[in-house]
Amino acid sequence: MLFSLEEVIETISAVGVETFDIRTISCGINIMSCADADVHKCAAKVYDKVIKVARDLVPTARTLEKKYGIPIVNKRISVTPVSMLANAFTEPTAVPIAIALDNAAKELGIDYIAGFGALIQKGFTRGDQILLNSIPDALCSTDRVCSSVNIGSSQSGINMDGVYRMAEIVKEAAERSRDKNGLACAKLVVFCNAVEDNPFIAGSFLGPGEAEAILNVGISGPGVVRAALERAHDLSFGELSELIKKVSFKITRTGELVGREASRMMGIPFGIIDLSLAPTPAKGDSISDILELMGLERTGCHGTTAALAMLNDAVKKGGMMAATYAGGLSGAFIPVTEDDGMCRAIEAGALNIQKLEAMTCVCSVGLDMVAIPGDTPVDVIAGIIADEAAIGMINHKTTACRLIPVPGMKAGDVVDFGGLLGKGPIMEVGRHSPSVFVRRGGRIPAPVHSMKN
Amino acid sequence: MNNNKEQVVITVLGANKPGILAGITRTIADSNVNVEDVSQKIMQDLFALMMMTDFSAANCSFEEFQNRMQAMADQLRVKVFIQHEDVFRYQHRL
Numbered sequence: 330m331l332f333s334l335e336e337v338i339e340t341i342s343a344v345g346v347e348t349f350d351i352r353t354i355s356c357g358i359n360i361m362s363c364a365d366a367d368v369h370k371c372a373a374k375v376y377d378k379v380i381k382v383a384r385d386l387v388p389t390a391r392t393l394e395k396k397y398g399i400p401i402v403n404k405r406i407s408v409t410p411v412s413m414l415a416n417a418f419t420e421p422t423a424v425p426i427a428i429a430l431d432n433a434a435k436e437l438g439i440d441y442i443a444g445f446g447a448l449i450q451k452g453f454t455r456g457d458q459i460l461l462n463s464i465p466d467a468l469c470s471t472d473r474v475c476s477s478v479n480i481g482s483s484q485s486g487i488n489m490d491g492v493y494r495m496a497e498i499v500k501e502a503a504e505r506s507r508d509k510n511g512l513a514c515a516k517l518v519v520f521c522n523a524v525e526d527n528p529f530i531a532g533s534f535l536g537p538g539e540a541e542a543i544l545n546v547g548i549s550g551p552g553v554v555r556a557a558l559e560r561a562h563d564l565s566f567g568e569l570s571e572l573i574k575k576v577s578f579k580i581t582r583t584g585e586l587v588g589r590e591a592s593r594m595m596g597i598p599f600g601i602i603d604l605s606l607a608p609t610p611a612k613g614d615s616i617s618d619i620l621e622l623m624g625l626e627r628t629g630c631h632g633t634t635a636a637l638a639m640l641n642d643a644v645k646k647g648g649m650m651a652a653t654y655a656g657g658l659s660g661a662f663i664p665v666t667e668d669d670g671m672c673r674a675i676e677a678g679a680l681n682i683q684k685l686e687a688m689t690c691v692c693s694v695g696l697d698m699v700a701i702p703g704d705t706p707v708d709v710i711a712g713i714i715a716d717e718a719a720i721g722m723i724n725h726k727t728t729a730c731r732l733i734p735v736p737g738m739k740a741g742d743v744v745d746f747g748g749l750l751g752k753g754p755i756m757e758v759g760r761h762s763p764s765v766f767v768r769r770g771g772r773i774p775a776p777v778h779s780m781k782n
Numbered sequence: 783m784n785n786n787k788e789q790v791v792i793t794v795l796g797a798n799k800p801g802i803l804a805g806i807t808r809t810i811a812d813s814n815v816n817v818e819d820v821s822q823k824i825m826q827d828l829f830a831l832m833m834m835t836d837f838s839a840a841n842c843s844f845e846e847f848q849n850r851m852q853a854m855a856d857q858l859r860v861k862v863f864i865q866h867e868d869v870f871r872y873q874h875r876l
Contacts, residue, residue, distance in 0.1 A: 331867065334821050334832050336874045337793050341863050395845055398865035582872040590868075 344399055348552035348614045349580055351587050352607050353403040354390050355528035356383045356597065357535035357543040360408045360444075368418045372429035375414075379406060379433040379442075382542050382597075387438045389594045393587055401587065402549075405441050406434065407533035412447035415463075416456030423460050427467035427474045434473040441516075443475035444534040448523070450485040451772070461494055465502040468513035475531035481521035481718040483725045486775040492718065493767055495519045496711035499732055503703065507736040510744050514733040515698065519714050521721035521728045526601050527657040532694075532729055543600035544592050545657060548584035548648075549607045550576070552614045554640075558622040569623065570643045577604060577647030585652050603657025604648030605693055606640075608668040610751035616640075616661050617670025628670060629680025637661060638691035658727055660693025666746060666753035667698050675754050682713075682756045690720050695728035700744050700755045703736040710734065712763035715773075723776055788837040789867040790815070790844075792851070796860025798829040806831065806862070809854040814841040829860065834867070 343349040363374035390401040415423045434442040447457040481487035503511035518532040525536020528545035557576045584602045592599035608616050617628040623636045641660040665671045674680040689695040695717050714730045721728030735744045745752035819834040848864045855862035
């Protein structure tokens with residue numbers, strides 16, 4: 330027999346018991362060909378192009394799910410940062426593009442579509458300004474559109490004017506979606522060192538250096554790693570790392586298979602696999618659970634950063650061998666409301682925002698799905714974004730903020746966003762003001778190690 | 783290996799009782815799917831069966847075959863998994 334019964338049962342139970350899935354197949358679509366000075370004409374072209382290119386995405390994913398018996402949870406689309414098209418608009422709004430994207434997503438049965446964003450790490454173009462001004466309106470008048478803005482990079486430094494503007498936008502988007510607990514902010518990411526091929530929502534977009542259309546695959550599987558660790562006791566660090574690498578290898582191989590096959594069926598090139606451990610609110614599908622199984626009493630206690638660093642690294646090492654092209658964010662995500670274990674750690678008083686920030690130095694992204702008090706001032710939000718961007722800039726890694734200042738709520742209250750976005754406690758933020766610092770204006774210069782040429 | 787083959791792994795898991803193998807193989811035969819290899823174990827009271835099959839000459843679509851097998855599995859009160867062999871090859875073989 331080609332495979333042993335044990336091997337087959339291992340694969341089946343990874344899905345059935347340990348909640349392994351392909352988290353997303355994301356189709357990146359270049360929409361530069363839709364350029365038009367008339368935003369409404371441009372929106373119509375964007376709608377048509379998205380429908381034309383991604384028509385087969387959902388049926389293809391369904392066929393592959395049946396063929397391989399592995400759930401493909403999300404089918405998603407990302408587009409070129411819309412600010413690039415907005416440069417040409419006579420009328421200073423990009424909201425019609427967001428509505429066109431939303432309609433296309435609904436028509437295709439896609440739950441989120443991303444790329445309503447801008448790259449402003451070094452400054453603003455007219456199109457960037459139009460786009461930024463449109464974000465709160467766009468997120469509140471659509472259901473499925475996600476936005477991301479890159480405000481810094483290791484190569485360019487941090488655009489602090491951009492940081493401040495984004496803090497204002499976060500606040501405005503929260504207020505505008507007050508009836509949904511600030512839900513618009515769950516669809517808005519502020520990046521430093523954004524990657525151009527990330528398949529995960531909400532920060533996905535098709536970078537300017539990418540091809541006409543591309544398929545990227547995001548895998549998941551915290552539950553599989555957790556199950557492996559549950560069966561293993563008394564391992565040294567080397568053995569623990571080895572175990573995580575093996576699990577990561579196997580789940581990434583499945584992503585490789587699905588990506589290749591989807592690419593062949595749709596006739597769209599296969600871009601990258603993002604080999605991330607992405608938790609969901611489902612019980613056991615938690616990064617925090619893995620950290621605690623590694624020997625922490627509670628996530629957030631001293632030692633958590635080291636445990637996460639090791640986990641993140643082992644996931645990358647195992648996955649790299651399994652994928653032809655690894656890319657995206659690749660590592661361990663540590664969103665708060667999307668991870669039941671993280672929420673429990675906060676409620677137990679073990680995890681606070683300062684420790685979470687330390688953890689973002691070694692995780693694959695940043696302060697993700699962090700609900701904060703609704704009365705948090707814009708200056709403080711700008712300070713949080715600037716700190717997170719500085720970590721990314723100095724360490725040559727992607728960092729991000731997806732902060733939700735929940736209107737009317739204070740630290741300790743519990744907010745429920747529903748579905749994959751989960752629910753969790755509002756986290757306390759620092760009370761002292763960074764206001765003079767964050768309002769200085771201009772750009773934090775690029776760090777010395779940016780000068781490699 | 784015959785490149786025209788379309789190898790599909792069928793796995794059946796459930797409480798052991800008479801007639802599981804008979805019911806499952808009858809549905810496979812009715813669909814003109816060829817069984818190439820079989821491995822079966824009783825682990826405590828758990829019936830575990832794995833079959834390597836060739837689907838290339840089947841008289842129905844893959845989805846229809848899955849539906850037929852699922853109907854039989856429901857009747858026998860066992861779980862059945864029908865998966866293309868690539869998923870196991872990618873995970874367990876280099």
